[in-house]
Each structure stands twice: as structure tokens, then as C-alpha cells.
Amino acid sequence: MPRVRPETALRAVRCCLASLLLAGVVLLVLPSWVAAQGADVLRLVTEHQPPYVVVTSGGAVEGTVTDIVRKVLQQMGVAFTIKPYPWKRAQAMTLSGHADGFFAASQSERRDISLVLSTPLAAQRWTWALPKDSNFEPGTAAFMAEARVSAFKGSNMQTWLESGGFRVSPVPPDDYEALISFLDAGRIDAALGGHLGIREELSRRGLLGRYRLVPYVDKPVGVYFSKAYLEAHPGFLDSFNETACSLLAREGVDPSGCDGTDP
Numbered sequence: 001m002p003r004v005r006p007e008t009a010l011r012a013v014r015c016c017l018a019s020l021l022l023a024g025v026v027l028l029v030l031p032s033w034v035a036a037q038g039a040d041v042l043r044l045v046t047e048h049q050p051p052y053v054v055v056t057s058g059g060a061v062e063g064t065v066t067d068i069v070r071k072v073l074q075q076m077g078v079a080f081t082i083k084p085y086p087w088k089r090a091q092a093m094t095l096s097g098h099a100d101g102f103f104a105a106s107q108s109e110r111r112d113i114s115l116v117l118s119t120p121l122a123a124q125r126w127t128w129a130l131p132k133d134s135n136f137e138p139g140t141a142a143f144m145a146e147a148r149v150s151a152f153k154g155s156n157m158q159t160w161l162e163s164g165g166f167r168v169s170p171v172p173p174d175d176y177e178a179l180i181s182f183l184d185a186g187r188i189d190a191a192l193g194g195h196l197g198i199r200e201e202l203s204r205r206g207l208l209g210r211y212r213l214v215p216y217v218d219k220p221v222g223v224y225f226s227k228a229y230l231e232a233h234p235g236f237l238d239s240f241n242e243t244a245c246s247l248l249a250r251e252g253v254d255p256s257g258c259d260g261t262d263p
Helices: 006-029 032-037 064-076 087-096 141-146 156-163 176-184 195-205 227-232 236-250
Strands: 042-046 080-084 101-106 115-117 125-131 148-150 190-194 211-218 221-226
Touching: 042 064, 042 087, 064 080, 064 101, 064 236, 087 101, 087 221, 115 227, 125 176, 125 195, 148 156, 156 190, 176 190, 176 195, 190 195, 195 211, 221 227, 221 236, 227 236
Parallel strands: 042 080, 042 101, 148 190
Antiparallel strands: 101 221, 115 221, 125 190, 125 211
């Protein structure tokens, strides 16, 4: 067996020590949420909500907000998955710990109990859609008392309608496609949805000219993260918000809420 020269062994020991010291320095300078993440994968869930989230026929998840979320997490070096589910189930999965967050979602006090909303990633305006010949006028006492209304199942809008004294459809539709089907079939008198989702579905069907759209309130959307995930990854949300704001600014999007004010 060949003998190892002392100077060769010494160089090997020094090399190993240097590598260990470098690894220690890297761990020290990494943000705490990176160190905490380790082999964790951030599990995000969503639903088909064009144009924010588009689930293709092949099951791929695309869309404007999806693209922003992907770019932000890639810049942060976070391993993640994005999977589509029915909206109500996606939220339940996050609350039960089977997922770490869902999007694209607007703020509500009910959600804020167990979740934390990111900085806004896209504008959204809740909008009523009514037939052009309808005598109902959103915002009036008669509209609230008499008009049959709905949003899609599990949405912030549907919860607001149900708690606001409206005549809400007892069986809410599953998504925008079903919501507009309810409206066009006369099962409801008015539909409430995001301005882009409502307009896109009406346009897709060639129905935009038959309905009038009445804006109600601005409710921007972002990612709701579970408090359990954020507690296990301190500093993650600040980093996510800062990266998102920088990205939106570079792409020429007004990052509402990024200046520390309410969106």
C-alpha cells in the first residue's frame, strides 16, 4: 500500500476545513426563511379564474397572477408546487394544513383569522353583471330585497352576499362559466364577480353586448399563506412581498400597497 506524504495529507485536511468553514458562512448569511425551508416545498393551490389563473385542458396552470407568483418564488429560490382544485376545497386544504397557500384571493376578515395575505399582485374590481333591459339597480334597497343574485361557490363575494341580506341563490355555481350560465338562463337576476373574470366569460360567449356591468368596489388579489407556514419560515412573507413589489415595478405594473399604504 503506497504511503501518503505528510504534506499531502495536511493539504487535504486544510481543504476539508476550508469547505466546512465556507458552508458555515453561507448558512449564516442566508435569510432565516431559507434555512428553515431546507427540503420543504411550498404547496400552493388555486382554481381556474381567468385571466389571473388559467388551467389548460392538459392540466397546466398559467395566467397573469400565476406567472407573477412563479417568477417571485423562482427569484427567491423557493421550491414550490401549484396545483388546481375547486376553490372552496383549495381554501379548506390550506386551513387544514394540506396546502400552504392559495391564490388569487382578495382580503376578508374571515380569512385573516388563520391566514395572511401577501401584497396585492393584481387589481380586481367587484362588478355586477345584469341584462341591459333589467329594471334592477345595484345599490338600491329594491335590488337588495328583490333581486336574485349569486357569485361563484367559495368566493369572498359569495360570503359577502350571504352575510349582507341579499336574495342569494341557494345553490351557488362552481365557477365563472357556471355563474354566467345561471345569469343567461334567468336563474339569477344579477351576477357578482371580478371585473376581468365577468368580462372575459361574457366575451367568450359573445354575450357582452347583452349585459351591463356595474362596478362596485376595488378588491385586489394576492396569495393567502397559512400562519402555520409563515411561523415555520420567519422572514418569508417580507421577502415575498419585497420581491413581488420589485418585480411589478420592473414590469411597469402599479404595485398598489407596496408603499406601505392600504391598496
